[in-house]
Amino acid sequence: MEAKTLFDKIWDAHVVKQVEGGPNVLYIDRHFIHEVTSPVAFLGLKSRGLKVFRPDQTTATPDHNVPTINQNMSIKDELSRNQVEMLKKNCEENGIVHHGLGTDGHGVVHIIGPEMGLTQPGMTIVCGDSHTSTHGAFGAIAFGIGTSEVEMVLASQCIMQPKPKKMRITVNGELGKGVTAKDIALYIISKISTSGGTGHFIEYAGSAITGLSMEGRMTLCNLSIESGARGGMIAPDETTINYVKGRQFAPKGEAWDKTVAYWETLKSDEGAKFDTEYSFDAADIEPMITYGTNPGMGLGVSQTIPTGEELTGTDKATFMKSLKYMNFNPGDAMKGKKVDYVFLGSCTNGRIEDFRAFADFVKGKQKADDVIVWLVPGSKAVEKQIIAEGLDKIFEAAGMSLRQPGCSACLAMNDDKIPEGKYAVSTSNRNFEGRQGPGARTLLASPLTAAAAAVTGVITDPREFL
Amino acid sequence: MAYDKFSNIVSPAVPLPIENVDTDQIIPARFLKAVERKGFGDNLFRDWRYDKSNQPIADFALNNPTYSGKILVGGKNFGSGSSREHAAWAIYDYGFRVVVSSFFADIFKGNSLNNGLLPVQVSPVFLEKIFAAIDADPKAEFEVDLPSQTFTIKATGESEEFDINPYKKHCLQNGLDDIDYLVSLKDQIAAFEH
Ligand code: SF4
Numbered sequence: 001m002e003a004k005t006l007f008d009k010i011w012d013a014h015v016v017k018q019v020e021g022g023p024n025v026l027y028i029d030r031h032f033i034h035e036v037t038s039p040v041a042f043l044g045l046k047s048r049g050l051k052v053f054r055p056d057q058t059t060a061t062p063d064h065n066v067p068t069i070n071q072n073m074s075i076k077d078e079l080s081r082n083q084v085e086m087l088k089k090n091c092e093e094n095g096i097v098h099h100g101l102g103t104d105g106h107g108v109v110h111i112i113g114p115e116m117g118l119t120q121p122g123m124t125i126v127c128g129d130s131h132t133s134t135h136g137a138f139g140a141i142a143f144g145i146g147t148s149e150v151e152m153v154l155a156s157q158c159i160m161q162p163k164p165k166k167m168r169i170t171v172n173g174e175l176g177k178g179v180t181a182k183d184i185a186l187y188i189i190s191k192i193s194t195s196g197g198t199g200h201f202i203e204y205a206g207s208a209i210t211g212l213s214m215e216g217r218m219t220l221c222n223l224s225i226e227s228g229a230r231g232g233m234i235a236p237d238e239t240t241i242n243y244v245k246g247r248q249f250a251p252k253g254e255a256w257d258k259t260v261a262y263w264e265t266l267k268s269d270e271g272a273k274f275d276t277e278y279s280f281d282a283a284d285i286e287p288m289i290t291y292g293t294n295p296g297m298g299l300g301v302s303q304t305i306p307t308g309e310e311l312t313g314t315d316k317a318t319f320m321k322s323l324k325y326m327n328f329n330p331g332d333a334m335k336g337k338k339v340d341y342v343f344l345g346s347c348t349n350g351r352i353e354d355f356r357a358f359a360d361f362v363k364g365k366q367k368a369d370d371v372i373v374w375l376v377p378g379s380k381a382v383e384k385q386i387i388a389e390g391l392d393k394i395f396e397a398a399g400m401s402l403r404q405p406g407c408s409a410c411l412a413m414n415d416d417k418i419p420e421g422k423y424a425v426s427t428s429n430r431n432f433e434g435r436q437g438p439g440a441r442t443l444l445a446s447p448l449t450a451a452a453a454a455v456t457g458v459i460t461d462p463r464e465f466l
Numbered sequence: 467m468a469y470d471k472f473s474n475i476v477s478p479a480v481p482l483p484i485e486n487v488d489t490d491q492i493i494p495a496r497f498l499k500a501v502e503r504k505g506f507g508d509n510l511f512r513d514w515r516y517d518k519s520n521q522p523i524a525d526f527a528l529n530n531p532t533y534s535g536k537i538l539v540g541g542k543n544f545g546s547g548s549s550r551e552h553a554a555w556a557i558y559d560y561g562f563r564v565v566v567s568s569f570f571a572d573i574f575k576g577n578s579l580n581n582g583l584l585p586v587q588v589s590p591v592f593l594e595k596i597f598a599a600i601d602a603d604p605k606a607e608f609e610v611d612l613p614s615q616t617f618t619i620k621a622t623g624e625s626e627e628f629d630i631n632p633y634k635k636h637c638l639q640n641g642l643d644d645i646d647y648l649v650s651l652k653d654q655i656a657a658f659e660h
Contacts, residue, residue, distance in 0.1 A: 016658045017651065022633025025651060027658055037550065039501035050649065065499065079499035086501050130549040130573060146551035146577035147503075148643065156648035158655055162631060164572075194486060195543040198572055228546060230572055294486050294546070314541050318485040411495045411548075420518075432490040432547060434513050 003269035005166050006235050007201050010141045010266070014124045016158055023160040028057070029123040031153045032109045033096075035062040035087040036413070037128030041151035042090040052094040054157045059118060060091045061099040063108045065413050068376050068403035071102050080414065094154075107379020107405045110134040110347035114218065115381050117247025121236035121263040126153060131347050131429060133224040136233035137217035138240055139266050141201070143231040164230050165199050165275035168268075170206040173282035178463040180357070181216030182349060182427065182446035184208065185223035186288035186298040192278060194296040197229025200276060203268060204234050208282035214243040215353035222348045223429055226295040235267040287462055289334055290431050290444040292322040297431075301449060301461045305332045325433050326441050327421075334459050341424035342373045342454040343436070344447055345403075346410035349427035350378025352385045354447040359391040361451035361462065367399035368457030374416060375400055376408040400454070412437045425453040469582030471641040475563055475610045476620070478535035480527050481600045487540050488547035489574065493556045495548075506552055507559030528560075532604040539566045539596055544585075545574025554578045564610050566617065568593040579634045580643060586610065586617050592626045595619060612639060 004012070017025040038060075045052070052058060065080040075081035084101065091098035099105030105112060110131055113119040119135045125142035126132060128150040135142035145159060152159045171184060189196075202224050204217075212220065217234050224232030234240075241260055244250045251259045286300030299305070307330045308319045323330065328337075344350075344358050355377065367373055375395060377383040383405055386392055392402050409416040410428040412435070418424045420439030427450050431442035443459065452460040497509040514526050522529040538557060544567035545553060554577040557565060563583060568590040570578075578585045588596070599606045599619045609618040609625075612635065618625035630638075637643065648655075 016655055019633050022631055025648065025655075027655065036498050040503045040551075043502065044645070048645065048649075053652070053655075064495075077499075083499055083501060128549060128551075130547070144549035144573055146549055146554070146573060146580060148551060148577065148580035148645075152645055152648055155645050156652065156655055158648050158651070160633075160644045160648070194546055195569060195571070198543075198569065228543070228571060294488070314483055314485055317483070318541065321484065411490075413495045413498065430488075430490065430547060432488045434494055435490050438494070438513055438518075 003272040005268040005272040005274065006139060006203055006233060006266055007141065007166050008272070010122055010124065011163060019160070023162040025158050026124060026161050027158055028126050028153050030113070030118055030125040031058045032113055032125070032127035032132070033058060033060045033087070033150065034064055034109050034127070034129065035083040036064045037147050038090065038150055039083060039086050040147050041154055044151045045154055050155050052096060052154045055095040057157060058096045058154070059099070059113065060087055060096050061106055061109050061112055062087050062101060064407045064411065066101055066406040067414050068406045068408045068416055071404045104380055107381065108347045108350060108407055110222065111350055111378035111382065114138065114214070115247070115379060117244055117250035120244055120250070121240060121266055126159065130225045131222050133231040134218050134222040134347055136221040136224065136231045137214060138244070139233055139236035139263070141231065141233065144225065164201045167197060167200040167202045167229065167276040167278070168274040169202055169204050170277070170279040171204070171208040171282050172206040172279070173208055175208055175282045175285065178287050178448055178466050179285050180446045180448060181212050181219040183285055183288045185220050186290065186295065186444060187285045188280065189223065189227045189296045190288070190298040191280070192227055194226060194294045195228040197224065197227035200229050202229045202232040204232055206279070209234060210237060213353060214239060215351045218351065219348055223295070226429060236263045287446060287449050289449060289459060291326065291328055291334060293325055293431055293433050295429065295431060295444060297322065298444065299334065301334055301459065303334065305330055305334065307331050335461060337459045338423060339371055339425050339453045339458055340422040341418050342371055342450050343376070343409045343424055343426040343428065344450055345374065345376030345378060345408050346428035347378060348429045349447050350376060350382065352382050354427065355382065355386050355391055358447045358451045359394045361448055361465065362398040362400070362455055363394050365398055365455045367454055371454055371457050373400040373454050374403060374409055376403045377405045379405050398455070409436050411435060412440070418442070425450045425459070469558070469641055472563065472582060472584060472612055472638040474612060475536055476607055477537050478533070478605050479537035479539050479566070479596070479600055479608050480533045480535060481597055482527055482538060482540045483597050485541035486543045486546055489545060489550050489553040490547055492545070492553040493550065498550060498552055503555055505559065506556035507561065510556040510560045536562055537564045537566060537608055537610065538562045539593070539600070542567060542569040542590065544570050546571040549573045551577045551581070554581045554583050558583045566593070566596060579638065582638065582641065584610065584612065584638060586628045588617060588626050588628060595624060
């Protein structure tokens with residue numbers, strides 16, 4: 001039998017039909033929806049007189065637009081409120097489970113799926129949000145789709161997709177102290193660029209990857225899209241199985257044993273062919289930070305911004321435009337640059353492990369006076385866990401306070417906007433111009449590096465404190 | 467969503483010689499609050515097009531009266547970032563029918579094709595020639611021929627073929643979307659589930 005990759009195994013098992021000279025009709029096991037990319041899809045469905053085909057395979061939560069304080073009160077912004085209410089109404093009309101604001105199941109869509117055990121190995125998972133790649137951490141094929149495709153899945157539980165190419169990125173060796181999954185991701189993107197993964201689906205492998213917790217794996221897979229890839233995945237192993245076991249929607253009893261036996265077959269066969277392969281040494285990775293306006297513009301926190309001397313033409317113009325936006329100079333050191341805001345949260349780093357790491361770092365220290373710190377849990381469950389573990393007390397003692405769950409400053413659709421010209425060390429995933437608010441300047445980093453900035457007020461190598 | 471059938475285009479082009487034009491620039495998040503698919507063209511490239519007091523920024527290509535047409539030409543890795551289909555809607559709504567680049571982000575490419583907007587991927591060398599032609603004459607015309615899959619610089623007669631999936635080409639030429647097709651497969655999909 002032909003050697004298959006993990007990706008092939010799952011993809012091939014979900015092809016309903018191959019269209020002549022066209023894409024595959026791919027069956028979708030799990031569909032997550034949120035308030036921003038679904039209303040037009042529901043509208044389309046309605047105008048065609050269609051109902052949702054498999055409502056029980058669809059899960060909804062409002063996250064992009066929601067306030068992160070006073071969630072018990074009506075949303076002030078009329079347009080945001082309208083989207084959030086529209087989601088609820090569309091779900092009610094179509095029999096879709098909806099985890100509304102303030103309920104136990106509420107949170108960023110990519111955080112609640114895994115928490116509830118809705119995300120499982122071997123599945124195909126889509127959502128109208130590019131960071132759906134997060135769910136690939138479980139050994140699932142998970143990717144973001146556009147609104148037309150959301151409508152396709154609502155209408156038929158399928159989408160039309162050409163099969164992507166396959167890439168394997170192997171990271172072997174041991175991570176240095178203070179180096180996290182976020183740093184691995186930013187390192188990889190800085191090496192292969194924001195378009196290096198385009199057209200591909202990535203499988204991450206190697207000892208530095210299998211050594212990561214599920215939270216770390218989710219952070220890594222989450223950022224796959226920032227390299228241009230459709231998604232990233234990691235073969236399920238004991239870590240995966242232990243994480244899923246016992247969760248609300250995990251198989252139970254006899255079904256569990258049977259399912260686990262199947263999950264254990266989900267790995268790339270010896271000799272399986274990848275279209276592209278990269279390999280990196282974990283020991284080369286430092287705590288990372290970005291200096292420009294795309295996630296590929298990253299470097300070790302102790303390094304200096306490239307001079308750009310070798311660049312020409314549009315490459316040079318793009319580089320200089322980016323530095324101008326950031327108000328940085330070629331050759332500048334990153335360490336010691338002033339920070340105005342710190343944002344801990346998002347589907348990249350809004351999980352409990354991220355809050356533990358941040359709390360562990362700031363424990364017994366004080367927030368720098370002129371830094372504003374936003375701590376936004378990825379979900380209600382994370383918020384509850386933070387409180388149960390007393391991490392909120394540690395934050396308070398350090399002069400910081402916890403907000404309520406949502407996407408928040410990751411894309412600044414709600415009120416959590418970084419003001420123009422201000423610098424934010426952010427644990428989210430995109431440092432595009434204006435991403436965190438018009439004129440905001442974003443520096444992407446891990447929760448540890450963010451914590452170090454929060455207590456010193458400047459970009460700091462967290463290893464100096466460890 | 468229905469869109470107009472794609473027919474061949476002869477038009478001048480608007481140049482945007484910037485790399486990694488991401489969907490947050492094409493349509494910033496704060497304009498994603500609508501629940502209907504219309505009017506996004508007004509906010510296309512909002513933060514590059516208008517300053518803080520909502521005054522047009524004169525040197526941005528879309529505000530420059532020398533440039534016009536149904537073709538937008540961008541630098542490599544166009545459409546990276548978020549999956550927001552609003553980016554394709556905004557470009558279409560503004561009046562463009564073709565986006566040219568040497569490299570497109572996957573989701574953007576798919577979203578465009580689902581909305582009657584043709585992404586034309588050309589070689590980096592040819593892209594430079596297109597920019598040069600616009601530089602030489604802002605009114606220079608280009609021809610996009612979908613049946614033969616060619617993009618031509620009219621002034622020089624140089625042309626390059628581009629790729630498109632035959633199924634997607636058929637959809638574009640006939641203004642069809644995938645949903646009717648998928649719905650017609652329901653029995654087959656139900657059978658697949660068992
Ligand atoms: S946290 Fe950010 S990246 Fe994640 S789903 Fe929300 S907006 Fe998208």
